[in-house]
Structures are given as C-alpha cells and as structure tokens.
Amino acid sequence: MIRWILTLLLCVLLVFSSDESVLAQSQMADLNESQIQQLNELRQEAFAATEKGNFPTAEGYWTQLIELLPDNPVGWSNRGNSRVSQNKLEDAIADFNKSIKLAPDAADPYLNRGTALEALGRWDEAIADYKRVLELNPNDAMAYNNLGNAKAGQGRWEEAIADYQKAAELAPNFAFARANYALALYQTGQTEEAIRTMRNIIRKYPQFPDVRAALTAALWQQGLQGEAESNWAAVVGLDGRYRNIDWVKSVRRWPPVMVAALEKFLTLK
Incomplete structure (x- = not known):
C-alpha cells in the first residue's frame, strides 16, 4: 500500500511557513554553521528520497533532522508521512501527534x-482531523477529498459525493477528487453521470489509469465491449x-459496486 496511501489519501509534505518558519529560525539560531549546512543537506536528501519513492531512506533523513531540531513540527510530520508510506501507521500517528503538540494551529499535521x-x-x-483542517483552512481541497474518503469508508456515499464535489470546485485541476466523485456517483446508481464524468476526466488526463480502469468496468457493464477493451x-x-x-x-478502496463491475470484466474476459 506504499505509494498509493500518499497518492490516494493525500498526505502532504510540510514546508517551513508562517509560524513554523519563525520557530525554525529561532531553533536554527542555536545551531552552528556546520549544523545548519547539515540540516539543509538532510532536508534536500529527504525530499529527493521521497520523490523517488525510497521511503525508508527518507525516514532516516527525517530522523536525523528531528535530532537536530527536535522541537520543530515539520520534521515530525514529514517523518510521519514516510512511515505512512511504509504502512507503519501507529508509528506515523505518534509522529503526527508530536507535530500537532508542537504546532496545534498548523493544518497539515491533522x-x-x-x-x-x-x-x-x-x-x-x-473525519475529526479533516474537520479540524477545515476549521483552520475552510478552502482546503485535500481536506474535503479526504473527508469524502472517510465518509465513503462508512458507506455515507451521498455525503462523500458532496465533499468530492466541493474539493473539485475548490481545485479544478484536482484530478483525484473528480475521480472519486465519479466512483461515488457510480456507487449510488448515477451511472450515466458517472460515465460522463469519467470520459471528461480522461479527455483532460489521458494517462490516468484509475479512471480508465473504472470506465472499462462501467462500459463493459453496459455492453460497450469495444470501448471497454480499448480503455483496458x-x-x-x-x-x-x-x-x-x-x-x-x-x-x-474503490466502492463495492465498481469493484464488482471490474471483477466481472476481469472474470468474463
């Protein structure tokens, strides 16, 4: 579940900003020039390792950064992200708890x-964490998307649809929010609208495998075998x-109806 937790559930890497930037600067004042250079190099290496999907290495770099700046929330939250990506979820939560304790009004750790x-x-x-994010930043599209994911996990599909729609309105290029919206529509029986939405997404993002796979399943269910095979x-x-x-x-974590449709396609094919 490594890369997909980051991509689909949408963790975010923290950067130094606002209050955290002030905190970091005050802490860095206690470091010597060699330590500051080491910190900057470690941070660059951590981000580079994350970009390559080398999450254990990234975790190691964030740990070293935490040792240099133990009271800065950034390192804790980013190490938490690297641990989520390795499915070390309880350890990640402990890191996020520490980050939140250090910066209770920062949205990203929540x-x-x-x-x-x-x-x-x-x-x-x-859901409580995502709502806290929206208290701090009412226009956070990621929070709305993830809120929809959590509600979908509870089977609250209509509410999830509204959250995905809000995320897409706030960030029109947020492709995953639109994809989740289409999947939730399909789950609730709004088949034509779901397919129309999927086709529109693919026109803009032709290399989006998640939507192409979903469209494959939906089209196969409708008997449009040629178009389904092309997408597959x-x-x-x-x-x-x-x-x-x-x-x-x-x-x-596709919705059950869409999972069943894809399974039928794979089985019959």
Missing part, C-alpha cells in the same frame, strides 16, 4: 494524521495493479 487513521479504518477519528489496453500499459481485484478493493 491532514496527515487523518490519512493514517483512515488507513486503519478509524473513520470517526479521521491503456490501463495495462500504465498500471498493471488493476488486474488484482483485491488490491483495487483493499488498497485503492
């Missing part, structure tokens, strides 16, 4: 903790994990 709680199926706690060929070339229905169900 968002990140919510992703870990969500991965554990602790829906109510995740693209999916296989982009991301072969959609062949694994257990991965789609448990890691990607």
